[in-house]
Amino acid sequence: MPSKTETPSSPTGASGSAASGAQSALVELVGAKKDYPLGRTVVSALRGVDLVVRRGEFVALAGPSGSGKTTLLNLVGCVDVATAGTVRVDGHDTGRLSEKALTQLRLEALGFIFQSFNLIAVLDVFQNIEFPLLLQGKLGKGERAERVRSIVEKVGLTQQMKQRPAELSGGQRQRVAIARALVTRPRLVLADEPTANLDSETGERIIDLMRELNHTEGTTFLFSTHDPKIMTHADRVVHIADGRVLDAAAGHA
Amino acid sequence: MNLTAAGILWRIALRNVWRNRMKSLIVGFILFLGTGIIVFGNALVDAVDDGMTRSVTQSVSGHLQVYSDQAKDKLALFGDQFAGMPDIGNIPDFHALAEVARKVPNVEAVVPMGIDFALGFQGNEIDRWLARLRQAVRDGDEAKIAQRKEEVRAVIERVNAELASAAQLVAGGTEYASDMENAKRAASPEFWAAFDQDRLGNLEFLENRIAPLEQTLGDVGLMFLGTDLAAFERNFDRFELVEGTRVPEGQRGFLFNHGFYEEVMKHRVARDLDRIKRRMDERFTLADDAELRSWRDLMVGQYRRVLFQLDRQAAESVLSGLRTLLGRTDGDLPTLLQDFLKVDDANFATRYAWFYEHIAPHIQLYAANIGESIPLQAYTKAGYSKSVNVKVYGTYKFKGLEKSDIGKTFNLLDMVTFRDLYGLMTPERRAEVAALREKAGLKDVKREDAEAALFGGGGAEPLEKKAESAGFDEFGDAGVGKVVRSDALQQFDPAEIERGVALNAAVILTDSRPEKIAETRAALLAAFEAAGMKMRVVDWKEAAGMLGDLVTVARTVLWVIVVIMLLVALVIINNSMVIATMERVKEIGTMRAVGAQRSFIAALFVAETTVLGFLSGGVGALCAAGGILLWGKVGLPAQNAFMTFLFSGPRLYPTVTLSHLLAAVLLILFFALISTLYPAALAARILPRVAMSEEG
Numbered sequence: 016m017p018s019k020t021e022t023p024s025s026p027t028g029a030s031g032s033a034a035s036g037a038q039s040a041l042v043e044l045v046g047a048k049k050d051y052p053l054g055r056t057v058v059s060a061l062r063g064v065d066l067v068v069r070r071g072e073f074v075a076l077a078g079p080s081g082s083g084k085t086t087l088l089n090l091v092g093c094v095d096v097a098t099a100g101t102v103r104v105d106g107h108d109t110g111r112l113s114e115k116a117l118t119q120l121r122l123e124a125l126g127f128i129f130q131s132f133n134l135i136a137v138l139d140v141f142q143n144i145e146f147p148l149l150l151q152g153k154l155g156k157g158e159r160a161e162r163v164r165s166i167v168e169k170v171g172l173t174q175q176m177k178q179r180p181a182e183l184s185g186g187q188r189q190r191v192a193i194a195r196a197l198v199t200r201p202r203l204v205l206a207d208e209p210t211a212n213l214d215s216e217t218g219e220r221i222i223d224l225m226r227e228l229n230h231t232e233g234t235t236f237l238f239s240t241h242d243p244k245i246m247t248h249a250d251r252v253v254h255i256a257d258g259r260v261l262d263a264a265a266g267h268a
Numbered sequence: 269m270n271l272t273a274a275g276i277l278w279r280i281a282l283r284n285v286w287r288n289r290m291k292s293l294i295v296g297f298i299l300f301l302g303t304g305i306i307v308f309g310n311a312l313v314d315a316v317d318d319g320m321t322r323s324v325t326q327s328v329s330g331h332l333q334v335y336s337d338q339a340k341d342k343l344a345l346f347g348d349q350f351a352g353m354p355d356i357g358n359i360p361d362f363h364a365l366a367e368v369a370r371k372v373p374n375v376e377a378v379v380p381m382g383i384d385f386a387l388g389f390q391g392n393e394i395d396r397w398l399a400r401l402r403q404a405v406r407d408g409d410e411a412k413i414a415q416r417k418e419e420v421r422a423v424i425e426r427v428n429a430e431l432a433s434a435a436q437l438v439a440g441g442t443e444y445a446s447d448m449e450n451a452k453r454a455a456s457p458e459f460w461a462a463f464d465q466d467r468l469g470n471l472e473f474l475e476n477r478i479a480p481l482e483q484t485l486g487d488v489g490l491m492f493l494g495t496d497l498a499a500f501e502r503n504f505d506r507f508e509l510v511e512g513t514r515v516p517e518g519q520r521g522f523l524f525n526h527g528f529y530e531e532v533m534k535h536r537v538a539r540d541l542d543r544i545k546r547r548m549d550e551r552f553t554l555a556d557d558a559e560l561r562s563w564r565d566l567m568v569g570q571y572r573r574v575l576f577q578l579d580r581q582a583a584e585s586v587l588s589g590l591r592t593l594l595g596r597t598d599g600d601l602p603t604l605l606q607d608f609l610k611v612d613d614a615n616f617a618t619r620y621a622w623f624y625e626h627i628a629p630h631i632q633l634y635a636a637n638i639g640e641s642i643p644l645q646a647y648t649k650a651g652y653s654k655s656v657n658v659k660v661y662g663t664y665k666f667k668g669l670e671k672s673d674i675g676k677t678f679n680l681l682d683m684v685t686f687r688d689l690y691g692l693m694t695p696e697r698r699a700e701v702a703a704l705r706e707k708a709g710l711k712d713v714k715r716e717d718a719e720a721a722l723f724g725g726g727g728a729e730p731l732e733k734k735a736e737s738a739g740f741d742e743f744g745d746a747g748v749g750k751v752v753r754s755d756a757l758q759q760f761d762p763a764e765i766e767r768g769v770a771l772n773a774a775v776i777l778t779d780s781r782p783e784k785i786a787e788t789r790a791a792l793l794a795a796f797e798a799a800g801m802k803m804r805v806v807d808w809k810e811a812a813g814m815l816g817d818l819v820t821v822a823r824t825v826l827w828v829i830v831v832i833m834l835l836v837a838l839v840i841i842n843n844s845m846v847i848a849t850m851e852r853v854k855e856i857g858t859m860r861a862v863g864a865q866r867s868f869i870a871a872l873f874v875a876e877t878t879v880l881g882f883l884s885g886g887v888g889a890l891c892a893a894g895g896i897l898l899w900g901k902v903g904l905p906a907q908n909a910f911m912t913f914l915f916s917g918p919r920l921y922p923t924v925t926l927s928h929l930l931a932a933v934l935l936i937l938f939f940a941l942i943s944t945l946y947p948a949a950l951a952a953r954i955l956p957r958v959a960m961s962e963e964g
């Protein structure tokens with residue numbers, strides 16, 4: 016896993032085009048490119064993306080299939096690094112971080128919500144939510160339980176605490192995933208089509224829940240979606256097509 | 269990794285083992301089997317090692333064996349499969365050696381030994397009949413003479429017939445010509461008509477010309493162990509007298525190995541009957557068992573061995589007995605004997621008993637009887653053959669090894685006679701003997717006379733005389749009081765056993781734990797070195813020749829099997845883990861995305877294997893232990909003679925120790941972890957971004 020990129024060294028702090036919102040920028044992409052080798056050719060999934068997400072924003076990422084939404088979220092989510100350009104997350108240039116440091120950054124600053132929920136099958140609701148806290152190892156048992164219980168309450172799963180993922184409905188599972196993403200109180204939660212595997216009603220309720228947590232907890236959300244109805248809940252919609260951000264004003268609110 | 273992460277890791281590992289039950293079952297079963305085989309195999313090999321150690325140390329070898337450093341070959345107590353008896357040199361002065369050895373701590377006893385091979389004459393039937401005729405002639409009992417003459421004629425006719433068929437086989441063979449002539453003459457009516465005119469002359473002709481023609485009874489090879497018989501019995505716990513008496517101290521004497529006596533020295537037909545009975549006692553039946561039937565048919569073919577040993581009276585009584593038994597009014601003795609020996613399942617028990625009750629008393633049941641002397645012939649070191657007549661006092665066995673070939677290997681002979689047969693006298697010893705003879709005023713005893721007296725008919729004399737009988741006292745401690753009278757020839761000063769040559773010496777230790785044996789061995793070597801003796805000191809495994817390597821070989825075979833098995837298992841475990849990894853890519857990717865480090869993923873796999881290894885290894889070890897405990901109660905029966913030896917008895921009782929179990933579980937665990945290395949590394953390299961993808 017390459018942990019360093021050939022990104023030219025840039026002075027610390029924000030610079031260039033996104034300077035205006037630099038102070039409150041949680042995520043900042045400058046000319047971010049991502050190429051995937053495919054056989055002898057190369058697929059350019061991102062062809063130079065500039066994007067800023069500020070603290071507290073609730074941002075939707077829209078675009079046709081294959082446009083590069085997931086790729087963009089991967090870069091922001093530190094599960095992948097850009098081929099060129101800069102990706103800055105919570106003040107860290109991800110291209111300069113080691114694999115271990117990227118993992119640590121994910122653990123400390125980010126939360127993930129996946130399209131297919133991705134819960135750990137052998138753990139019950141409580142344990143799934145507790146999992147990132149255990150990896151962090153910062154809280155004592157009591158504090159952990161308190162933290163889990165309060166978030167479980169917020170996502171409305173108090174009754175299901177002892178159940179395994181297989182015993183839950185899709186909407187319930189996604190609530191567990193949301194709780195897991197939020198339990199560490201991350202600065203940014205990334206969600207790749209969080210409602211795609213849910214019926215529209217449940218999907219909307221999930222988005223409502225995310226929105227609510229965005230307000231109450233002040234957590235920043237960046238999520239992708241195909242669904243125009245879902246997009247209406249967002250503060251801002253970033254349109255992406257063919258590896259490029261369409262909206263000229265993407266960098267601004 | 270922090271502690272709380274470790275906690276959840278074990279929890280996930282445990283639950284994953286349960287979740288992937290099929291995989292866990294397959295891998296677990298392999299680990300279970302592996303542990304079981306290791307525990308079982310080791311317990312078995314250990315038990316055999318222990319059994320063999322006891323078999324050999326308590327019967328022949330003692331804990332250590334000492335022999336000359338000048339030996340050409342290595343000591344091999346049971347012979348070398350390929351090279352026969354090894355040349356191990358000798359210990360010229362056993363007493364000196366024993367004195368040194370006995371001062372070494374932990375040495376309880378030192379016993380002189382020598383192993384050699386001799387031919388024992390089984391005797392000759394014509395000779396036996398002729399001896400009876402001679403006896404009758406000597407007694408002048410005319411009626412007896414007439415009867416014996418008839419019997420001898422009958423035997424000679426049989427020899428004649430045999431000779432004729434042999435001559436046909438080697439058509440034109442000239443060496444048979446004179447034999448045929450003699451046989452024809454001995455069978456002719458003219459010879460017998462004229463027999464009484466020169467009874468002794470004709471007897472001589474028969475004894476010298478005819479008796480040697482008879483070939484039905486061959487010579488028998490005997491392995492014997494010359495030793496200090498009293499010390500031997502004291503120090504080898506397995507020794508047990510079966511029949512007869514001990515050889516009195518200070519007497520020459522021979523003890524047959526009981527198994528050897530029963531199986532080699534016994535009358536052929538009796539042996540066959542015994543053999544059939546033993547197998548039938550093991551619930552084989554003549555109706556179902558082809559081998560048993562072939563033994564029976566072989567036995568029927570041997571009926572002449574009974575027939576020709578019956579004198580006329582015996583023949584008549586056996587014939588009438590057989591008629592009653594078989595319910596027949598016609599048929600001659602040969603026919604009825606054959607019919608009698610054609611046993612079946614229904615009548616075997618009756619006929620077996622009938623044989624011993626009505627036939628055995630009339631035949632020579634053993635080629636050598638207890639209480640009589642047998643001639644032993646051996647080739648001395650110098651290469652000439654030497655014969656000694658020695659009295660058979662009885663039979664002995666090694667307890668628990670009765671059925672084992674190796675437990676039947678040795679007949680026992682007193683050390684003094686052994687030296688005579690082995691023909692080894694050091695120059696010093698020879699000078700000493702000469703000097704003593706002179707001192708005792710025996711200059712007039714010519715060597716030839718002494719030899720004749722020594723190896724002639726002395727053995728037939730009554731031997732129960734005590735050591736204080738005439739001819740012994742006057743030599744006292746001189747140690748060579750054996751040259752005067754035939755009765756005295758069978759006696760010697762017990763001290764003489766020590767003062768002379770031995771080939772090797774067994775050392776028995778007080779504390780026989782392996783580390784103590786090694787320690788004493790080193791101490792013995794040092795003591796011999798200090799005394800200027802060049803000796804080799806070996807433990808029983810080295811002393812037993814090829815046999816001693818057996819346990820090592822068995823252990824090696826076991827481990828080779830285990831290693832092969834583990835390698836196969838490694839491939840299976842590795843494969844199934846790799847497949848499991850592939851099935852869990854998404855979950856692992858998710859853990860990585862959520863913030864688990866690579867090390868966490870690798871550790872998770874290791875933890876899963878550890879859980880599985882402990883569980884299945886533990887269960888495997890417990891099951892094996894339970895099996896061994898049960899087995900140890902019942903015992904594993906030895907299937908054949910060799911197994912009896914290995915097991916040190918008719919059954920093997922394996923035991924299991926906690927360290928056995930722990931070692932097996934740890935080994936399996938270690939091996940399981942090795943099998944996990946690759947899948948774990950693979951899993952740790954799963955990219956966190958796969959959590960995002962929708963495929964898989």
Ligand SMILES: Nc1ncnc2c1ncn2[C@@H]1O[C@H](COP(=O)(O)OP(=O)(O)OP(=O)(O)O)[C@@H](O)[C@H]1O
Pocket residue numbers: 051052053058059060078079080081082083084085086087
């Ligand atoms: N690991 C990869 N290797 C090669 N090509 C890839 C890889 N991941 C994505 N791509 C390609 O990059 C482009 C962008 O893919 P991406 O998954 O980011 O699109 P998307 O907008 O998320 O699409 P969808 O709405 O179908 O999820 C596509 O053409 C895709 O085929």
Ligand SMILES: [Mg+2]
Pocket residue numbers: 084085086207
């Ligand atoms: Mg996508």
